[in-house]
Amino acid sequence: MKLIKEISKEGKNKFDIEDDLDFFEPEPLPKEFLQDKVNIPDISEIELIRHFISLSKENYGVDNGFYPLGSCTMKYNPKINEDIAKKEEFKYFHPLISIENSQGLMKIMWEMQEFLKEITGMDAFTLQPAAGAHGEYTGLRVMWEYFNDKKEKRNKVILPDSSHGTNPASSSMLGLEVVEIESKEGMVDPDKLKEVVDEKTFALMLTNPNTLGFFEKDILKIKEILKNKGALLYYDGANLNGFIGIARPGDMGFDAVHLNLHKTFSTPHGGGGPGSGPVGVKEFLKDYLPYPIIENSDEFFYFSKPSKSIGKVLSFFGNILVILKAYLYIRELGFDGLKEVSQIAVLNANYIKEKLKKYYPSQFDRLVKHECVLSGKIYKEFGVKTLDISKRIMDYGFHPPTIYFPHIVDEALMIEPTETENKETLDSFIEAMIKISEEIKNNPEIIKNAPNSTKIQRPDEVKANKELKVKW
Numbered sequence: 001m002k003l004i005k006e007i008s009k010e011g012k013n014k015f016d017i018e019d020d021l022d023f024f025e026p027e028p029l030p031k032e033f034l035q036d037k038v039n040i041p042d043i044s045e046i047e048l049i050r051h052f053i054s055l056s057k058e059n060y061g062v063d064n065g066f067y068p069l070g071s072c073t074m075k076y077n078p079k080i081n082e083d084i085a086k087k088e089e090f091k092y093f094h095p096l097i098s099i100e101n102s103q104g105l106m107k108i109m110w111e112m113q114e115f116l117k118e119i120t121g122m123d124a125f126t127l128q129p130a131a132g133a134h135g136e137y138t139g140l141r142v143m144w145e146y147f148n149d150k151k152e153k154r155n156k157v158i159l160p161d162s163s164h165g166t167n168p169a170s171s172s173m174l175g176l177e178v179v180e181i182e183s184k185e186g187m188v189d190p191d192k193l194k195e196v197v198d199e200k201t202f203a204l205m206l207t208n209p210n211t212l213g214f215f216e217k218d219i220l221k222i223k224e225i226l227k228n229k230g231a232l233l234y235y236d237g238a239n240l241n242g243f244i245g246i247a248r249p250g251d252m253g254f255d256a257v258h259l260n261l262h263k264t265f266s267t268p269h270g271g272g273g274p275g276s277g278p279v280g281v282k283e284f285l286k287d288y289l290p291y292p293i294i295e296n297s298d299e300f301f302y303f304s305k306p307s308k309s310i311g312k313v314l315s316f317f318g319n320i321l322v323i324l325k326a327y328l329y330i331r332e333l334g335f336d337g338l339k340e341v342s343q344i345a346v347l348n349a350n351y352i353k354e355k356l357k358k359y360y361p362s363q364f365d366r367l368v369k370h371e372c373v374l375s376g377k378i379y380k381e382f383g384v385k386t387l388d389i390s391k392r393i394m395d396y397g398f399h400p401p402t403i404y405f406p407h408i409v410d411e412a413l414m415i416e417p418t419e420t421e422n423k424e425t426l427d428s429f430i431e432a433m434i435k436i437s438e439e440i441k442n443n444p445e446i447i448k449n450a451p452n453s454t455k456i457q458r459p460d461e462v463k464a465n466k467e468l469k470v471k472w
């Protein structure tokens, strides 16, 4: 497909701003801002529309198909939330409007803090962080300030070998040392944990259900091991879809959590944003939260700054429209509805696992929560890798699952169907995966050359990342 610059040809755009808007006489701009020729494509309106509509058709998203990308919770985002967030009252809301004139939105933010406290079992929330990783950094920074206050020098963060890459990244950004512990049967092994936890331990970061989809059954023992040495427990809430409304990290003993509103609470995400990663903490960490926190006094809502606040982590109040869409989602479903979300997500993940485990067996086979991790290992003997399988699934009209993560599963295929998919969709995905397993044995070339149905087959992803070109 041609780039818009390539379609551009001088004189194609017949619309002349100067002539058409002769009634409008703007103040002349200072000379330094003026250019003789603006370097924008010269293209007619219809060509412009066709160009962007065609481009949008090349895209694959939740709105045009099944998107079982594990660890990403790519659920359907109800359009009513988009419509409401697009309303002028919200869209044109200026963050510097006075508090007296912002009471409606302030109330929404305050209620959101309350909902998240109730959902997670934490005592206080900040809505500021803009993503999960940003939430991790904020939560750890809050904990760091707490230890600093206590004059305790702790620098060791413990991570299970199944942890998400952002966990070591945010720890390293704070200058903390990362210690990885080996999992036992896909879960944290309390005996191994005991060996590494000491007075230098800052925290253990854990997602529960973990990235294999397993509930960390020893979570209370884990908490005790850390507590005995004065260390804290951090909850990576990206996998909350696995037990929202059923269990709460606060009750399991977690001291700080972040949530990914753009996953569990159904706001569109992908491609780098926008997101929202609120952070919740237990009472003893409350004073360190970033500001502003929204308070309520007799139904008058105002901002406050916690006494030992780490400062601001984002301009103004956070990604308000993302928070708003998540708020609407919670209000629409209610707490019972949220519970049902998890129940169906868990049912769907187990359904896929049971149907496919014979064809893509992994070393772990246990009841999962919201996602399951299978493996393409047995197909190595045909010269086929998981990467090839994931490319072939595109020919069947599906987005590929996450691959090669978590690292502890060889040739991992991480599938998260979410609750928004029905049985027909799951069945057609299962059928395609089974067909692929047969193709591998009978016609491996078709798999190795896949995808055969897309314009671009196998881009060099490393090159694209390392030599990113976003302009020409």
Ligand SMILES: Cc1ncc(COP(=O)(O)O)c(C=O)c1O
Binding pocket: 071, 072, 131, 132, 133, 134, 164, 166, 167, 207, 211, 236, 238, 239, 260, 275, 277
């Ligand atoms: C388990 C887990 N933790 C943390 C993150 C980071 O979240 P974000 O992408 O919003 O920064 C993700 C994202 O995929 C995740 O799956």
